Amino acid sequence: MLIHPRNVQAVARKEFYHIVRDYRSLYMAFALPLVLILLFGYALSLDVDNVKVVVVDHDRTDLSRDFASRLDASAYFRLVATLPDDRAAAAWLDAGRATIALIIPPRWTEAIRSNREAPLQVLIDASDPNIGSISRGYINSFVERYNRRLLADFLDRQGLENLHPPVEGRVRVWFNEELESRNFIVPGIIAVIIMIVGAMLTSLVIAREYENGTMETIRSLPINAFEFLTGKAIPYFLIGMTDVLAALLMGQLLFGVVMKGSFWLMILASSLYLSVALGLGLFISIAAKSQLVANQIALLVSYLPALLLSDFVFPVENMPRILQAVTCVVPATYYIDILNGLFLRNVGIGYLWPSYLVLLAMFAVGAAAAVVKMRKEGL
Amino acid sequence: MTGKPIIEVENVTFRFGQVEAVKDVSLAVGEAAIFGLLGSDGAGKSTLLRMMATMIPPGTGRITLGGLDAVADRRKVKRLIGYMPQRFGLYSDLTVDENLAFFMDVFGIPSRERKARRERYLGFSNLLSFAERPAGMLSGGMKQKLGLACVLVHEPRILILDEPTNGVDPVSRQEFWEILLEMKRTGMTIVVSTAYLDEGEKCDRLALMHRATLLAEGSPGEIRSSFVNLEEAMIRRIEERDGAQGHDNPQR
Numbered sequence: 001m002l003i004h005p006r007n008v009q010a011v012a013r014k015e016f017y018h019i020v021r022d023y024r025s026l027y028m029a030f031a032l033p034l035v036l037i038l039l040f041g042y043a044l045s046l047d048v049d050n051v052k053v054v055v056v057d058h059d060r061t062d063l064s065r066d067f068a069s070r071l072d073a074s075a076y077f078r079l080v081a082t083l084p085d086d087r088a089a090a091a092w093l094d095a096g097r098a099t100i101a102l103i104i105p106p107r108w109t110e111a112i113r114s115n116r117e118a119p120l121q122v123l124i125d126a127s128d129p130n131i132g133s134i135s136r137g138y139i140n141s142f143v144e145r146y147n148r149r150l151l152a153d154f155l156d157r158q159g160l161e162n163l164h165p166p167v168e169g170r171v172r173v174w175f176n177e178e179l180e181s182r183n184f185i186v187p188g189i190i191a192v193i194i195m196i197v198g199a200m201l202t203s204l205v206i207a208r209e210y211e212n213g214t215m216e217t218i219r220s221l222p223i224n225a226f227e228f229l230t231g232k233a234i235p236y237f238l239i240g241m242t243d244v245l246a247a248l249l250m251g252q253l254l255f256g257v258v259m260k261g262s263f264w265l266m267i268l269a270s271s272l273y274l275s276v277a278l279g280l281g282l283f284i285s286i287a288a289k290s291q292l293v294a295n296q297i298a299l300l301v302s303y304l305p306a307l308l309l310s311d312f313v314f315p316v317e318n319m320p321r322i323l324q325a326v327t328c329v330v331p332a333t334y335y336i337d338i339l340n341g342l343f344l345r346n347v348g349i350g351y352l353w354p355s356y357l358v359l360l361a362m363f364a365v366g367a368a369a370a371v372v373k374m375r376k377e378g379l
Numbered sequence: 380m381t382g383k384p385i386i387e388v389e390n391v392t393f394r395f396g397q398v399e400a401v402k403d404v405s406l407a408v409g410e411a412a413i414f415g416l417l418g419s420d421g422a423g424k425s426t427l428l429r430m431m432a433t434m435i436p437p438g439t440g441r442i443t444l445g446g447l448d449a450v451a452d453r454r455k456v457k458r459l460i461g462y463m464p465q466r467f468g469l470y471s472d473l474t475v476d477e478n479l480a481f482f483m484d485v486f487g488i489p490s491r492e493r494k495a496r497r498e499r500y501l502g503f504s505n506l507l508s509f510a511e512r513p514a515g516m517l518s519g520g521m522k523q524k525l526g527l528a529c530v531l532v533h534e535p536r537i538l539i540l541d542e543p544t545n546g547v548d549p550v551s552r553q554e555f556w557e558i559l560l561e562m563k564r565t566g567m568t569i570v571v572s573t574a575y576l577d578e579g580e581k582c583d584r585l586a587l588m589h590r591a592t593l594l595a596e597g598s599p600g601e602i603r604s605s606f607v608n609l610e611e612a613m614i615r616r617i618e619e620r621d622g623a624q625g626h627d628n629p630q631r
Contacts, residue, residue, distance in 0.1 A: 002454075010484030014470065014477070021472040021513075214468035219434060221485050222457040378434070 007223045011231025015205065019235055028201055029236075033193040033243045037250050040189045048134040054081045054098040056089045061109040067146060071102070076138045089123065099125045099135055112150070186251035187339030188312030191332040192303065193247055194270065197240040198277025199284070199302035203294040205232050206285035206374075218379065225374035229367075233278045240274040241267075261342030265349060269342070272359040273335040277302060279366030280331075286373045306332035334358045385410040385537060385568050386431060391440035393426050400426040402591040403440075408570060408584070413563055415582030416572035417613060422588040424572040425465060425541050431570065432462035432539045444537055458486070461530030465541040467523070471515025475506055475525055478514050479532060486533035500528040503558050520551030527558060538562065540571040544578065556581055576609040589617050 019025050055068045072079035080098055083089050089101035103121035111118035122139055126132025209215040218228060248266075251257040259266060280302055288294035307313060309323065310332035316324055327333050334355040341347045349356070384407035393401040401423045408414045416424045430437050431444065433453045442449040447456050469478050479501065483493055501507045504524035509517065514525060523543055530538065538559075544552045556578065559569055571582070579585055585602050587594040594616055595602055599609060606612035 004487075006487050007485055010481055013484065014473065014481045017473050017477055018470070209468075212468055212471065213466050214470060216434070216464050216466075217468040220432060220457065220462045220464070221482075222454050223485060224454070 003224070003227055007227040008231045008234070011223065011228055012234040015232055016235045018205075018208075019239075025201060025204075029197055029239045030243070032196060033247060034250070036193055036196075037186075037189050037247055037254075040185055040192075041251070041255050048131050048138075049076055050078045051076055051100055051131075051135050051138060052080045052098045053077050053100045053102055054083050054089050054092045055079060056083050056086055056101070056103045058106040059104045059108040063109040063112065064104045067104070068102070070146065071142065074142060077142070093123060093125050096125070099131065100139060102139075183257055183344060184340060185312075186247070186255060186257045187336055187343050188310070189251075190244055190247045190270070190339065191273070191310060191312065191335050192306050193243050194240055194274050194335075195277050195302045195306040195332065197236060197243055198274050199281035200295065200298045201239075202233065202236050202278055202281030203284045203288070203298035203302075204291045205236075206282060207289055207291040207294045210289040211291060215377075223379070225371045225379045228379055229282055229370055229374055232282060233275075236278055236281075237271075237274060240277070241270065244270045244274075257343065259343050260346035262348065265352070266339070266342050269335060269338040269352075269356065269359070272356065272363060273331055275363045276331045276359055276366055279363060279370050283366060283370040283373060286370060286377060305330040309333070310336050312336055331359060331362050334362075383410065384408055385445055386414075386570065387441075387443045388427070388431070389441045391427070391430060391437045391442060393423075393430060393435065393438045399591050401430070401437075404588075404591075404593050405440075406586055406593060406596060408568060410568050411563060411566045412583040413559060413569045413571065413581065415579050415585045416570065416588060417574075417576070417579055417585055417609075418572075418588035418594075419617070420574075423591040424588050427588070428462075428539055428541045428570065428572055429464075432460060432464075433457060434462070434464075458533075459535060460537045460539055461533065461535035462539045463526050463530045463541065463543055465545065467526035469514045469522065469526060469529070472513055474511050474513055475501065475517070476510045478525060479529055482529045482532050488533065496532050496534075500532050503531075503561070504528050505554070520547045520555075523547055524551065524555060524558075527555065531558075531562065534565075534567075536566075536568060538567055538569045538571075540569065542572050542574060544573065544575065552578075576613070579609050587613060587616060589620060594620055 019029065053071060055071075057064050057068065068079060068082070071077050077100070081092065083092065086103055089098075089103060092098040093101050101123040103123070105119065105121065108118050108120070120143065124132050124135050124139070126136075206215075209218060244267075248259065252259075281298055284297050284301070285294045288297055305326075309316075309319075309327045309330045311327070312332070316327050316333070319327070338352050338355045338359075341352050345351075386408035388404055388406045391401060391404050392399065404423075404427060416427065418424050426435070429435050430442055431449065433449045433456050436450045444456050445459050447459065449456055470481070473481070476497070479497060480493075483496065488496060498507065501510060504521075504527060506521065506525055506528065509521065514522065517525060527540075527543065540559075544555055547555065552575070559571070560581070563569060571578075573579060579602075580599050582599060584597070585599055586596045587602060603609050603612045606615060
């Protein structure tokens, strides 16, 4: 099969005109990715802070007031109300106006002072299990720290300030030091955006030629399948890479997410992954021959898996076995793996090459399938 | 026949499933001539033209154009011909100029020649003043003329047109044929199917297709023979053939 670069160029230029003329595809190509970054970046925050707390203080001592005010002072909690009785606290939880109700029993301080057990009732709204369990962790460690402070005070007064608890875990968080979910949301958004531009948009382009009857014209011209598909893909490749750079820049400016690893390894990975998406989109378009059908299929096999089955929104380890197996054929899984390595762990090609190889193989298979399918259609 | 044949169709058959669309057709088209294909709807004209234009391979038999095999040398044949199907797909969101530029790009027209070609072929079809208009906003006749300009722009040796003036107004039809006659003078060979018999009169050779077979072939004069006009001649010949078939059928 002889390849004429000028045929590729002719098709690419024509495709470029189509994109410029069609404001909907322009919107999909440039505005939608930006909207997605903003939406995911701000809304899909998996971090929990400022948990709303109501307090019922039956004790009414300096110590119980101190406990409540320290809670309010912490970054994780916000005291929204001090209530007279337990029923009012339950009502606040029912109404969703507070996540935690803290009930300090009568004679709580007295119990502490006389070295008896001093229970504290904590009610947590776990209707969102994620927030519920995180809140529980917060309150436990807050109580723990408060205990330590009381103990230290006591030891101080006894002149035993050098006494320390025997075991103290020194926890150090690596790779994403602030445990900010944004730091791995940005790579995930880039993966989703590339699928939208690469597969969703290109799923329309061949189907459009069939619907408008221009495929017959193309078939009558001395253009082969490879030249035609390459020419079709080029404008979308450029748009996709522009979006990647825009997403990178926005991630940095808006969310302060700075990539630690090599910029060029990131570009290489994005080019490969985008090429996989383009091959997939074109194949779907040739097979479906209808823009509506092609777009639905592309949504189902490219965009949704990139979003849901790629370790981006839902952790793969928690999925049932079958779904875990499915994630192995989702290109986004490998791309996000590379991006997490580059963004957070600052590892090089030495660690990441298997994922690069998988993407390369996926591209080869997808592109070959699209060319073969196109040739079968008589081009 | 004027000159040696540039298109040769030898015992070509094509079937769509059970239906025979073209049945054992042989014909030869001479160079620098207009060859007209007449026949009722469903006679197999389009299928025959599509095979000549390498769009579908013949079921059996062989087609050569300029000495090249339509199947084996498909890509080379495509460079030799300009083919305009019945419903010619132009890009409606692209302007007249951009549509033409696409065809020039594909055929690798060098940049020094592009301006002259554009003026020649858009000028021919009176489309120069509409160069910036999207093709989708053109009238039916103008669309067909733009289609013709697009397939002519690489100056093919052979032009294959499938009912190019179908549904086009009389003035545009006239203009269209003037372009074809002009192209013939430059040495181009034109194969055209038509339902308009006045257009048939303008051809150098005519072939009459009926029920997938070639009924008659000759100059317009020969086809007309003793009948008053081409239409009468065509109808009579078709009736004659159908009648003969009727006699062969024992159930009649």
